[in-house]
Amino acid sequence: MSQPISPMTSRQRVLAALRREPVDRTPVCNPTSVATVELMDLADAFFPEANRIPEKMANLAETSYTELGFDTIMPVFSIIQESSALGCKIQWEQKDNWPTVKMREPIWRDVEDIRIPPDLLTHPDTACVTEAIRILRRRHGDEVAIIGKTMGPWSLAYHGFGVEPFLLMALDDPGKTMQVLERLKEVTIAYGLAQIEAGADALTLPDHATGDLVSADYYRRFLKELHAEFAARLPVPIILHICGRTVDRMPYIAETGMAAFHFDSKNRPDESMAAVCGHCALVGNINNPETLFARDPEQVEAEVLANLEAGIHLVGPECAIPLQTSIENLRAIPRAVRAWHSAGGGARCHHHDHSHNNG
Amino acid sequence: MTDFSLISNEALRGEIEEFVTRPAEIERNLRVFSRAHPRMQAIALAVIEGEHHLCDRLTREALEAGHVAIEVMDDGLIAGMGVVGIKFRENFIFVPEVLACARAMKSGMAHIEPILSASGVPPAGKVVMGTVKGDLHDIGKNLCIMMLRGAGFEVVDLGVDTAPDAFIDAVEESGARLVGMSALLTTTVPNMGRTIEAFIDAGLRDDVQIMVGGAPVTQEFADDMGADGYGKDALACVAEAKRLLGINA
Numbered sequence A: 001m002s003q004p005i006s007p008m009t010s011r012q013r014v015l016a017a018l019r020r021e022p023v024d025r026t027p028v029c030n031p032t033s034v035a036t037v038e039l040m041d042l043a044d045a046f047f048p049e050a051n052r053i054p055e056k057m058a059n060l061a062e063t064s065y066t067e068l069g070f071d072t073i074m075p076v077f078s079i080i081q082e083s084s085a086l087g088c089k090i091q092w093e094q095k096d097n098w099p100t101v102k103m104r105e106p107i108w109r110d111v112e113d114i115r116i117p118p119d120l121l122t123h124p125d126t127a128c129v130t131e132a133i134r135i136l137r138r139r140h141g142d143e144v145a146i147i148g149k150t151m152g153p154w155s156l157a158y159h160g161f162g163v164e165p166f167l168l169m170a171l172d173d174p175g176k177t178m179q180v181l182e183r184l185k186e187v188t189i190a191y192g193l194a195q196i197e198a199g200a201d202a203l204t205l206p207d208h209a210t211g212d213l214v215s216a217d218y219y220r221r222f223l224k225e226l227h228a229e230f231a232a233r234l235p236v237p238i239i240l241h242i243c244g245r246t247v248d249r250m251p252y253i254a255e256t257g258m259a260a261f262h263f264d265s266k267n268r269p270d271e272s273m274a275a276v277c278g279h280c281a282l283v284g285n286i287n288n289p290e291t292l293f294a295r296d297p298e299q300v301e302a303e304v305l306a307n308l309e310a311g312i313h314l315v316g317p318e319c320a321i322p323l324q325t326s327i328e329n330l331r332a333i334p335r336a337v338r339a340w341h342s343a344g345g346g347a348r349c350h351h352h353d354h355s356h357n358n359g
Numbered sequence B: 001m002t003d004f005s006l007i008s009n010e011a012l013r014g015e016i017e018e019f020v021t022r023p024a025e026i027e028r029n030l031r032v033f034s035r036a037h038p039r040m041q042a043i044a045l046a047v048i049e050g051e052h053h054l055c056d057r058l059t060r061e062a063l064e065a066g067h068v069a070i071e072v073m074d075d076g077l078i079a080g081m082g083v084v085g086i087k088f089r090e091n092f093i094f095v096p097e098v099l100a101c102a103r104a105m106k107s108g109m110a111h112i113e114p115i116l117s118a119s120g121v122p123p124a125g126k127v128v129m130g131t132v133k134g135d136l137h138d139i140g141k142n143l144c145i146m147m148l149r150g151a152g153f154e155v156v157d158l159g160v161d162t163a164p165d166a167f168i169d170a171v172e173e174s175g176a177r178l179v180g181m182s183a184l185l186t187t188t189v190p191n192m193g194r195t196i197e198a199f200i201d202a203g204l205r206d207d208v209q210i211m212v213g214g215a216p217v218t219q220e221f222a223d224d225m226g227a228d229g230y231g232k233d234a235l236a237c238v239a240e241a242k243r244l245l246g247i248n249a
């Protein structure tokens, strides 16, 4: 039934999986962040420098390919690079914590306050990422998929207005909220295009309209069309990332034309496959805090298998992995994927993909 | 025997019938609302519907009409917030809606608080709450605070990224006997244990009850780190606060 597929490079494998085309084996991918303190030690690249100096950023990012055996490299470990360029106050933290926006000190109150600074793409914290992508492309050529990250307007609004004021705005004044999102979408597009030009093969687009905060109807009303516009205007595969419960909004996400959705372990692989109904690829969904961080390789392998059996297109952690995660647990992911394919799981996988392509 | 018709306000009755499903909670709401004055029922409904202008006006009118502050607070504002907590726990409403309900509650409390503090009515209890060091997630903590205030507690909010010393200072300054800590990152959960140790080192551990919560925290973690209580959502937080301070539910 399934044609044997000649061996692919990591890059070919990832790009094929994002198009839901046949692959030699399921790619392993984390489109959010793979940084851990152990990897920082190995690469001699630590937070906060690895979030601010291109060379350090590239050195830490490439460990996902060189040390862990993943098929992707993602140089953006945080969600705040462009927010820094927009003027948000950042707490850069130390080796053992991610940087964040000080959302208690909002920089915007109204639509008019949002101004896209002329140095959006040349600011040190955004240019760091584009420069890191260039370095990685030079070092790794066409071997491995390099994924960039551009934040969606909903998340950018959290950073600029503060989460609670923005969520209240969405309830009180949907018209104004749309204007905010319309303005901020230009940041998403501009930063995405800059990373594509620097050599990104695909982009992660986090936009935290999660079921832990808002109903599926918010996604439909405020974001569905904007996300379709991103999929249309950004000329590489886009991986939407929303952590938390999302299965109720996956049918909408599947209609946006996004290549893939990166989903959280709060949603089962099989129900998620049913929810997107073959309209986009899924990336995920190994649990971070309970499994990758706190358990053993065997439990990690069991979750990898559940994803493979459900036909998940790219397997990996659900979100930015906890910084104290052990390398041993992370290496278990590609190992389990290879083992499953050599035991014949691959044949079932291709079959699965074909039925989706035709249906 | 569930006779919803005991609640005279039709819209409020509809809310209880549709969204409250646990028998014990149905019973409690029926008990509270069936004896609540129609004005109090209307205030509760304004909180549930997140109508802050309305809640502000109804509370003022109720006080002007001679209702005592405690009645307006207990049978109106607090009772309404109780239903909000249930609707949130059951995913009928989400964070924006809860924020609007809390805003409505606050607009009513603005009239109540001056009266209560002038008459020396003590709050249900005093709680110090904060998100631990290194962690900036505060939505869940803030919802807990809203529900605690909604249940009549006085809360000292330390915000996010709170160092152990800041918890200790706040306890010493406020005289609170209950501390609540929140953490959403696996990397910051250990800071809860460190804060508890700091209370021990400061010789204050026996003076306070400590409760913990946040998505990655479990009862098991709570026990391991030596906390006195754990709650998995905002309603559980209020229940734990009452239990730890020995207040009847």
Ligand code: B12
Pocket (backbone or CB within 6 Å): A033, A077, A078, A079, A080, A097, A098, A099, A100, A103, A158, A163, A208, A210, A212, A213, A243, A244, A245, A264, A266, A288, A289, A318, A319, A320, A321, A322, B134, B135, B136, B137, B138, B139, B140, B141, B143, B144, B180, B181, B182, B183, B184, B185, B186, B187, B211, B212, B213, B214, B215, B216, B230, B231, B232, B233, B234, B235, B236, B237, B240
């Ligand atoms: C919203 C969110 C954010 C917002 C935070 C905004 C804010 N002001 O809080 C933003 C986008 C800024 C953000 C940033 C980050 N986040 Co975040 N975030 C989330 C998300 C999607 C929802 C959290 C939330 O608010 N839930 C809703 C509330 C209502 O639930 P709750 O907090 O659990 O609270 C309830 C109960 O736990 C309980 N409770 C809470 N506190 C207390 C206290 C007491 C005493 C009691 C009794 C009860 C109690 O009652 C609450 C009400 O019911 C989760 C995903 C998820 N699956 O949970 C990730 C998540 C928490 N984030 C995560 C990560 C990795 C990050 C970042 C590092 C991202 C990055 N790569 O840069 C940064 C970290 C910044 C930092 N140093 O803190 C990971 C954490 C992984 C881990 N466990 O280590 C999660 C789990 C995502 C994932 N699946 O991996 N995040």
Ligand SMILES: [Zn+2]
Pocket (backbone or CB within 6 Å): A032, A241, A242, A243, A318, A319, A320
């Ligand atoms: Zn996430």
